[in-house]
Amino acid sequence: MDHNSFVNSLTFKNVNESDVERAFQLELEGFPPEEAFTIERYRYIQSVAPDLFLGAYSSDSSSTSFSKLLLIGTIMSTLADAPKFTKESMSSHNPFGKTVCIHTVCVDKQYRGRGIALCMLKEYIKRLKNETQNKDADGKYERVALICHEYLIPLYQKAGFTSMGESEIIYGRLFICFFIFIVAMLNCNSYL
Numbered sequence: 001m002d003h004n005s006f007v008n009s010l011t012f013k014n015v016n017e018s019d020v021e022r023a024f025q026l027e028l029e030g031f032p033p034e035e036a037f038t039i040e041r042y043r044y045i046q047s048v049a050p051d052l053f054l055g056a057y058s059s060d061s062s063s064t065s066f067s068k069l070l071l072i073g074t075i076m077s078t079l080a081d082a083p084k085f086t087k088e089s090m091s092s093h094n095p096f097g098k099t100v101c102i103h104t105v106c107v108d109k110q111y112r113g114r115g116i117a118l119c120m121l122k123e124y125i126k127r128l129k130n131e132t133q134n135k136d137a138d139g140k141y142e143r144v145a146l147i148c149h150e151y152l153i154p155l156y157q158k159a160g161f162t163s164m165g166e167s168e169i170i171y172g173r174l175f176i177c178f179f180i181f182i183v184a185m186l187n188c189n190s191y192l
């Protein structure tokens with residue numbers, strides 16, 4: 001199957017409790033131990049913000065049994081009330097917050113380089129926009145923010161994010177990188 005057909009065959013749905021361990025495996029595979037979240041953190045975020053925990057599932061027969069979908073990519077976030085992406089906003093979840101703080105974008109090593117992260121990000125943003133445009137939601141989300149290593153800025157730009165410059169904060173997982181950038185979208189005006 002070519003990359004496009006494979007990506008188009010993916011199923012996107014929120015990660016439920018039973019898939020948290022698998023999501024955590026991807027985290028351990030994607031980040032060195034000193035940068036990775038703990039399983040407790042994963043369980044906590046899934047329990048408080050399940051709608052913001054998106055999974056990409058493959059039914060690729062070479063990697064899983066006939067009927068079972070395999071989780072091969074995740075995006076995990078919490079909400080913050082401050083427009084700024086701070087260390088505090090990274091460590092707590094405010095259910096009334098309007099800033100979606102993306103903590104993790106992760107793809108199974110075996111499936112990287114096929115456009116899955118980009119497709120997941122677009123799907124994620126589409127879902128957030130749909131919820132925000134829903135009349136009953138009262139402008140649910142105002143912005144989406146994340147910090148990333150400089151070399152990954154093109155990934156997020158391709159998904160529609162804008163680079164807002166170097167981050168003031170040094171967050172655990174990015175502690176060792178030279179530059180930390182904030183990217184944000186939807187409404188960047190009040191961001192910096």
Ligand SMILES: CC(C)(COP(=O)(O)OP(=O)(O)OC[C@H]1O[C@@H](n2cnc3c(N)ncnc32)[C@H](O)[C@@H]1OP(=O)(O)O)[C@@H](O)C(=O)NCCC(=O)NCCS
Nearest residue numbers: 030103104105106107112113114115116117118151154155
């Ligand atoms: C970063 C990561 C999510 C990318 O997943 P992926 O599915 O391989 O990415 P995609 O195939 O969708 O890449 C789309 C674009 O992003 C950019 N990109 C992706 N990975 C990149 C990398 N390692 N270095 C530089 N650019 C990269 C490229 O511009 C790419 O476009 P191209 O293939 O036309 O060159 C994946 O490598 C991963 O899980 N890494 C470990 C965890 C991590 O670092 N997450 C990001 C920080 S939270």
